[in-house]
Amino acid sequence: MPLALLALAIGAFGIGTTEFVIMGVLPQVAGEFGVSIPAAGWLVSGYALGVVIGAPILTVLGTKVSRKKMLLFLMGIFIAGNALSAAAPTFGVMLIGRVVASFAHGAFFGIGSVVAANLVAPEKKASAISLMFMGLTIANIIGVPGGTYVGQAAGWRVTFGIVALLGVIGFLGVAMLVPEQGKPEAARIRTEFAAFRNVQVWLAMAMTVLGYGGVFAAITYIAPMMTDVAGYSEGGVTWLLVLFGIGMFLGNLLGGKFADKALMPMLFATLAALAVALLLFTVTAHSQVLAAITLPIIGALGFATVPPLQKWVLDQASAAPTLASAANIGAFNLGNALAAWLGGVVIAAGYGYTSPNWVGAVLAGTALLLSFLAAFLDRRSRAHAPSAAPAPAEPVAAQH
Numbered sequence: 001m002p003l004a005l006l007a008l009a010i011g012a013f014g015i016g017t018t019e020f021v022i023m024g025v026l027p028q029v030a031g032e033f034g035v036s037i038p039a040a041g042w043l044v045s046g047y048a049l050g051v052v053i054g055a056p057i058l059t060v061l062g063t064k065v066s067r068k069k070m071l072l073f074l075m076g077i078f079i080a081g082n083a084l085s086a087a088a089p090t091f092g093v094m095l096i097g098r099v100v101a102s103f104a105h106g107a108f109f110g111i112g113s114v115v116a117a118n119l120v121a122p123e124k125k126a127s128a129i130s131l132m133f134m135g136l137t138i139a140n141i142i143g144v145p146g147g148t149y150v151g152q153a154a155g156w157r158v159t160f161g162i163v164a165l166l167g168v169i170g171f172l173g174v175a176m177l178v179p180e181q182g183k184p185e186a187a188r189i190r191t192e193f194a195a196f197r198n199v200q201v202w203l204a205m206a207m208t209v210l211g212y213g214g215v216f217a218a219i220t221y222i223a224p225m226m227t228d229v230a231g232y233s234e235g236g237v238t239w240l241l242v243l244f245g246i247g248m249f250l251g252n253l254l255g256g257k258f259a260d261k262a263l264m265p266m267l268f269a270t271l272a273a274l275a276v277a278l279l280l281f282t283v284t285a286h287s288q289v290l291a292a293i294t295l296p297i298i299g300a301l302g303f304a305t306v307p308p309l310q311k312w313v314l315d316q317a318s319a320a321p322t323l324a325s326a327a328n329i330g331a332f333n334l335g336n337a338l339a340a341w342l343g344g345v346v347i348a349a350g351y352g353y354t355s356p357n358w359v360g361a362v363l364a365g366t367a368l369l370l371s372f373l374a375a376f377l378d379r380r381s382r383a384h385a386p387s388a389a390p391a392p393a394e395p396v397a398a399q400h
């Protein structure tokens with residue numbers, strides 16, 4: 001695999017840290033600003049909604065410059081947003097900082113997915129994408145637990161200051177290692193939007209919203225769930241996040257490996273198992289041992305869906321993948337926002353800190369049903385396709 005994938009993984013590490021570290025310090029942030037836990041959950045939902053809005057806009061604007069220059073610009077936005085969060089005098093300003101940082105997220109992963117896929121042979125695309133996303137999963141093993149520990153020991157503002165420095169490292173990595181791939185043609189913008197006429201692209205994004213949203217329903221409120229229900233100390237939450245991150249790391253690798261071999265069967269298996277694991281978490285969250293076992297399983301199953309879903313979108317929008325790829329990253333975060341909001345609703349309604357788990361199980365189960373529909377429509381489309389035409393003059397491998 002090309003060394004440039006390491007640079008993309010470095011950027012993903014910083015972005016992954018800021019996305020997830022807020023869960024570990026949510027009680028501290030809520031306490032300093034004097035807001036409730038469900039209200040503080042808007043720092044998760046606001047970030048996720050910022051990704052949804054920023055991904056397509058910045059991706060379209062990115063057609064005016066080379067992909068490398070756009071990646072550098074996005075890392076600059078990321079640095080500014082996290083610096084603002086670290087210095088925020090009020091909850092509202094911190095929320096603004098989170099949204100600013102989030103604008104970099106979707107476009108970075110969307111453009112980065114295309115760059116990663118273009119660096120390797122067609123049969124290795126999902127693996128290349130998973131290697132880029134490995135930075136995000138490693139963030140959940142090192143960055144998020146480390147940031148949580150620092151936030152609890154020295155204050156959450158120090159955590160976000162460190163995250164801003166991670167953005168600087170990511171900027172330098174992209175500048176030094178990612179090759180220029182040229183500027184996308186401006187005329188392709190209309191073609192990029194035309195990809196959304198394919199119902200399979202919408203189904204893939206719906207599966208993304210619901211499937212990964214199921215994970216976020218549980219993980220958004222993991223700190224109060226583990227301290228108030230399982231009986232862990234605040235320090236124990238740090239190590240639980242390490243276990244969750246290890247699960248994500250392994251799930252990402254397995255998802256990339258098996259998506260290249262059997263994409264839809266991989267989705268069927270992981271979504272079904274994820275729904276069951278989330279449902280069981282409503283019970284295992286009451287036990288320290290069982291909670292510590294369940295968390296990495298949820299992380300692995302949830303993130304095993306990322307490479308296959310991203311590859312499915314790239315395959316379905318192969319003629320114009322950039323915007324569809326970024327939109328699917330936005331779909332991940334729309335699921336995060338939806339799940340965080342729904343989790344806050346059921347907690348505020350008095351159902352307890354474990355109630356987001358069954359909300360997540362319902363979301364994952366619905367994603368499984370949509371995956372069956374997508375597979376059925378794909379088989380029907382192939383069955384009714386006209387007989388193969390004479391081989392085209394240009395090789396298929398040239399398409400991406």
